[in-house]
Amino acid sequence: MIRYDALADLPVRDALPGLTEALDAHGTAVLVAPPGTGKTTLVPLALAGLLGDGPRRRVVVAEPRRIAARAAARRMAWLLGEKTGGCVGYTVRGERVTGRDTCVEVVTTGVLLQRLQRDQELSGVDVVVLDECHERHLDADTAAAFLWDVRETLRPELRLVAASATTDAQGWARLLGGAPVVEARGASHPVEVVWAPPVRPVRPPHGMRVDPALLSHVASVVRRALAERDGDVLCFLPGVGEITRVAGQLAGLGDVDVLRVHGRASAAVQDAVLMPGERRRVVLATSVAESSLTVPGVRTVVDSGLAREPRVDHARGLSALTTVRASQAAGRQRAGRAGREAPGAVYRCWAEAEDARLPRFPSPEIKVADLTAFALQVACWGDPEASGLALLDAPPVGAMAAARGVLAAVGAVDDVGRATERGVALARLGVHPRLGRALVDSVPFVGSDVAAEVVALLSEEAPREYGDDLAVALRRARRGGDAYAARWRSEVRRLRAVGAEVSRPPARDRSHSEDRQAGLVAALAFPERVARADGGSYLMLSGTRAEAGAGSGLSGADWISVAVADRPVGKGHARVQLGAVVDEDVARLAAGALLEVRDEVRWDGGDVVARRVERLGAVELSVRSLTDPDPGLVRDALLEGLRREGFGLLRWPAEAGVLRQRLAFLRLHLGEPWPDVSDGALHARVEEWLEPELSRARRRADLARIDAGEALARLLPWASGEAGRLDELAPERITVPSGSRIRIDYARPEQPVLAVKLQEMFGLQQSPRVAGVPLLVHLLSPAGRPAAVTADLASFWRDGYQGVRAELRGRYPKHPWPQDPAAAEPTRHTNARLRR
Template sequence: MTSAAFDLAAIGAGLSFAAALPDVAAALDVDHAVVVSAPPGTGKTTLVPPLLASRVPGRVIVTQPRRVAARAAARRLAQLDGSTLGERVGFTVRGERSVGPSTRIEFVTAGVLLRRLLDDPGLDGVDAVIIDEVHERALETDLLIGLLSEVRLLRDDLTLVAMSATLDAARIAGVIGTDERPAAVVEHAVPAFPLTERWAPSPGPRLDERGVSWEFLDHVARTTVSAARDLTRDDPTADVLVFAPGAREVAEIARRVRDADGSYDVRELHGQLPAAAQDAVIRGRRASDPPRIIVTTSLAESSLTVPGVRLVVDSCLARQPQRDAARGMTGLVTTAAPRSSCVQRAGRATRQGPGIVVRCVDERTYAAAPARPAPEIAVADLTDAALLLACWGAPGGAGLRLIDPPPADSLADALTVLGALGAIDDEGRATVEGRDLARIPTDPRLARALRDGSPLVGAALAADVVALLSGDVRIADADAAQALVALRSGRTPDARWRTDADRLRRLVPATPGVRSGLDGTGLVIALAFPERIAQRVERTADGATFLLASGTRAGMRGPLAASEWIAVADVTRAAGRAAAGSGAIIRAAAALSEAQMERAAQHLMTDRVEAAFTNGRVQARRERRIGAILRASVPVRASADEGRDAVRRALQRDGLGVFAWSEAADTLRRRLSLVRRELGDPWPDVSDAGLLATLDAWLGPELDALAAGTPAARIDLAPPLRRLLPWPEASRLDALVPERLEVPSGSRVRIGYPDADDTSARPVVAVKLQECFGWAETPRLVDDHVPVLFHLLSPAGRPLAVTDDLASFWSGPYAQVRAEMRGRYPKHPWPEDPWSAAPTRHTKNRTPR
């Protein structure tokens, strides 16, 4: 049987996509790159692989974004083919493999194929690759498209097919094709069965400080039971599919449904279940079995087909990766599910006939959700991806045809991590160390912890911890060590964790005689994430706040909050009481001894003098730190260089306002600024920016004095400013911008010069109107460039007029001013003819005649 061709007619019986196979074959006759778009459940994942197997002599690889989907697709195709799984059709996922020498079609996860490409860039023996579920925009799928597009430049015989339920076909065709000829697109549409939409909004909030609220979970369970009873009363063969954001919510809703109505076969479906339990759900049920209510994560959204479903209850929530650049955190957060995902979920009810979707929100909330999910490359931690690209020889994705390039800031953070691990060189290329880490199928930081932690705590514990952190196990009370106790004892059964831990242990040398116990858990975590070593800084009523070496403050509840030091494996943004006012909450950690902390964080330890210019003087302390965590601090005297640097930093941060500007210094600066504005060089730039850029040129001796401890209040800035005066031009300063202006009354009035950073204001003379009688020509400063602006004042010193044209004022507006003021100030002269009146600063009785 192994040499026979696949019987496409038999395999495709009852599958609508069978009608599209001739179009796919015709497209492959023209080109080796094709995009296939068809709704979920039409049979594209089942039919396209054997079609390709009938056209190429080598193996056909089909990628899936999830392990359960890869296993299910392989098992389904083998069943339809009538062969044993692992013969003609097989699968390979992390920790599990069922293939043989005669396997023609192999289903794999995208991560498996990525690491296979690193070992065999030419994919020897593989003649076709199908990338399924492209629309999910999983990071590993995006990377595969980029790498395989490059492989096809070297292997023009390699067939590449991208498949999706819904995708931007033209865009994907342009990426997997060439600039001259995009890939062909085959679209298959089927008439949709009618879908009835219902709305069941919760009376309370969906989310609270801990995540999904208990009240909302109760509501989803009640809605599910009520809708299921209505459906199965008329159609006992129908099943119900309930979508929840994560495994915890799946378990809670399933428990509530079982408690409410025991007549249903309530099943859970998520990535943490053993493979056998997942497969049992996907196989469906016998007609004699009770109706099923299957509570699932997004696992069943598009990559899996669950038979018999006629009703979908949707929480309209999703768990998605989200990066917090400010805190250096990336984690899964619960958010409103994108509307495109909700449409995919609802479509599960109409695969075999008319269906119903009940959305546990109102229509306005649904409409406000994002239209589609963000590509994972835009929001996820890119450390693993960056290492893979470096090993491929395309640091940062340079030169690859990617659907979206990695964000520059996320990529820079990832490269910083890889550089600290020694995984890349200064050019971003993978080192020998980096290639070794890339061969361990987990995050590079965890790979380093496995390798470096094994000699310290034993290979068994190191592998157990890394498998725990790599998987989806829920860690109660954020205590990773206690989670390991539960896993090892079987109280928390998780076959995948045990399989992954065993596989990881085989990747490092055995460590006979090394025994650490669970107290080594924190050390392994700290080796992976040294920047997340944390010290308790505050106790609260029900928890504590910790300061991480990275500078982030995060809250924690539970027994572990009593620890002085912890190593944090997972920290995420949060709100409410759980975050202890920090804006972040610790989801997984382990206690850490001080010796373990110092061993893991040696490269973060500093012992230096920190000088600061605060409250007007230099102060210094000798500080020992682990990243942002202060271990010890004692006052010391700053050296001259340390003091000068502290003053410079303060000036750059706070500006020149740290000084108390004397009137003489401020006036000199304003005068110089006006000359500079009008005449330019060689007159100095005395704006804030100009002075800060030339500190040593004008403030050198004062910087030394400040560094030695002189308070800023005792520094007079007038002498330093005079150092900036250009010679011989400086001799003209008083002529260009005099400090005072003599007015006709004989008074010498101070000139108000504009602020040094004002580029348009003019010098102002505020003088009593009577002191300027008969003055026709407005004075001009700076070689006649700038007319003085007069503020003519009343005898009480209040402004009466503002003018830079005295002649026009006396001939016009003065008459109106005289009419209004002569009665108010009768003791002062208000002549009808100001041209002939004697200027005076006195009253009429003292005015010279």
């Protein structure tokens, strides 16, 4: 019997006429309804025609989480006075409760995607409701894009509703072709906001780490809420680890039960939370409790203000969850849990001033997550670039490129990104494409049972107490009686069934122990994370280094297969969270595509090193010296040496260095056709001036025998005839008034230097020039020490000479110091020589 009294209390009923009108007129609608209004339960029943005399329709409701899907279905069945499996059913991965009379089926978005890939028309379905679309999960965004594509091209009669309590309504309206936005009034119960920031500053979250001081503060706020308010308390925390820590700090609350709700909790625990309790309760929950379900008895919410979002490090090939500040939208959703049944309160564990600085909405997964599964979905849909899909946010180019690289490596897409037959099969397995590849390809070596068991273990994070050794965790799951083990066994059965449809016939290789078999499955999923011990850590085939934790059973192994890793705060290496001991044979088998044998000739340690290397990714398996390396590779290595260590590796007689300086001077002041002789320019034109000497060289010693001056001469402008003017424009020496030929120093090409004894320049009125540039004259004392520097001799004779004469005349009396140097005879001799 339908519970009309309960239905009458749901405020969303007032929005049903507007929603029906919008769907009749446009076929699409965006429903915005605050928490507790009944949008998840009443709306699907009304659209299916289960509450009146209207026509029956088949309605599919897509929820982001399994717990929400089961809870929504059970609530709707209760409203109809039935059990699930009648008019209302649900399907989540590994569990289906439906019947022939089912009109409303609640599914996870992942299940909906699988159905769309198998049947793009979604035959028999009249209406699809995408619930909690504000959370921006990747599966939900993808499903919305596919559904709009179906409506536009195949089934214009298919009705679509995007529903949420807090969302970018106008963005979704544009995405669904200008869909009308229908708003429902909120629940009648007000929620008081209490700001409860920590007294002392706490460290912001980093990676998976949350400051223990903040968790202690959250526990104290829960105790405060119990003392100040009536009813149950729902406390939001980012993850299972934080729930465990806060639960420990709440031990001893007396007549208060402390319950834990998260994605890994058993169905029995989840169901118990959704039923009224006999005693007062504190429910510690992750974000799974934000949406689509009501925890009865809750009058107070304590919000830590933290959430977990996926992140991917493409450089290291690591994907993980990270702790972030929860968005304003999530804060409203959480607060709404307190006002579903009566007036309530939310205690926010941050300052009111911080609230405005929080992000408005959660980060869309398409912007931050690993896109490998998404890339396979769109490839199977027929749009590998996702360019024709209606998405609120386009996938990042770099992340899509990385995803397509993974898909190509496992044979899921062809050269242009289209899904292969194998790719279509992998997409239908309901696991990440990496795990699908491991399931399919490991069966011939480990058998279908072990393959399904290990993939099931890798498809959902195992409890921390299972440890970091994959083989040990597998044995614990087999004998475990906890909620995780129960879900694991269910997933094993499902994977064994679906894997049998696409795997090759088993031909189990019994040469590997079961531990090695578990490692092989993980290695097939993550071949680039196979790692070999190297200098106290492990070097992955990807080039990333990783460390096993203290006391790990993986420590000391020569080879390991890393299934899960993260990067701890302040650490340069990754940390292995789950892995298995393997051997080189397993590494070669799993990562065969990364195996290569090549000749490597490079500049290393100051000389050419030539060797033949067998390499598995970044790991060297074997090395031997090459006695007759390829000349082209040798030449490249020598060039690398010249780039690293400079052209000083060549032989530079004194005249060679001077030639380079003279050419640099001419290039600076005259430009073309005089060559640029900087290091960069010489490297760019190495074929023109350093051949054929370079082609004959084999090692550093051969470079040292090359005369750099003779080689540089090849760059002179011989073709234009200007080369013959080198000595005219930039002579090595210049004749001074005394008749001496003095060398010009071109070390400073801006203004070369002429260092000459002062007496040899008597009578010269203008400073000497080369190529029109006045030389900087260093006038030396008779002892060869600088006495003056000038580029204007006439000015020096007039203004500076007398001071120099007064200072040096007494010190060098044997040398001439005439009163008028501009009119005196130049000389390189003493007075005595002059008298003779």
